[in-house]
Amino acid sequence: AQRVTQPEKLLSVFKGAPVELKCNYSYSGSPELFWYVQYSRQRLQLLLRHISRESIKGFTADLNKGETSFHLKKPFAQEEDSAMYYCALSGTYNYGQNFVFGPGTRLSVLP
Amino acid sequence: GAGVSQSPRYKVAKRGQDVALRCDPISGHVSLFWYQQALGQGPEFLTYFQNEAQLDKSGLPSDRFFAERPEGSVSTLKIQRTQQEDSAVYLCASSFNLKQETQYFGPGTRLLVL
Secondary structure (H helix, E strand, O other): OOEEEOOOOEEEEEOOOOEEEOOEEEOOOOOEEEEEEEOOOOOOEEEEEHHHOOOEOOEEEOOEOOOOEOOEEEOOOOHHHOEEEEEEEEEEEOOEEEEEEOOOEEEEEEO | OOOOEEEOOEEEEOOOOOEEEEEEOOOOOOEEEEEEEOOOOOOEEEEEEEOOEEEEOOOOOOOOEEEEOOOOOOEEEEEOOOOHHHOEEEEEEEEOOOOOOOOEEOOOEEEEEO
16 A cells, blocks of 8 residues: 655754655555645645755755655755645556655754 | 635534535646645545546545535535544645646645534
8 A cells, every 4th residue: 555654743953954854655656756845824835846856945855766765855954944744645556646645744943 | 826725714513514615726727636634644635636527536534525526626525424533624735737746735624523
């Protein structure tokens, strides 16, 4: 079954420190991986997707098919990065399309 | 331009009551998705449409849940005979097309069943 895990419910780092939010997935096939972010009192929005290989707000994520991971990284965290982060997977199965979100990690960047 | 909108933003229902949740997607977006997000959890897929066709409803938790998009734009998620376990935030998202496209989310409808 398709599954996305994010082992940390809460991650606290100091401003300027590196940050890594972990994401692992299980899927038989070639999924599309995404990171979505939800800032306080805002709606869920796309941060980045692996197929575009972009760096958004200093964040990057590399898809490691061997380890089935898609960890989100930023070398120097900023206070405005504090938010809820969700890793998500999109893939085809049978006749349909499957969208699976992880449980989320709350990132708190301390001053 | 306008984003995805949902109404009502909050709904309190008595157990056993029927509710209808509305989603207005971004104009021109072909695909529309419904998710259920329980407290402290990530969104869980319920169903999606491509235009007016409901292509996958495998995530609907029971036959009390029904979704429609009759003209390929506005969608309604209906929950019959609500139960306390239906309490959650219901998110709607739309995308320009289906395959691995960015989804744009609405603000959600927070449903509380007493």
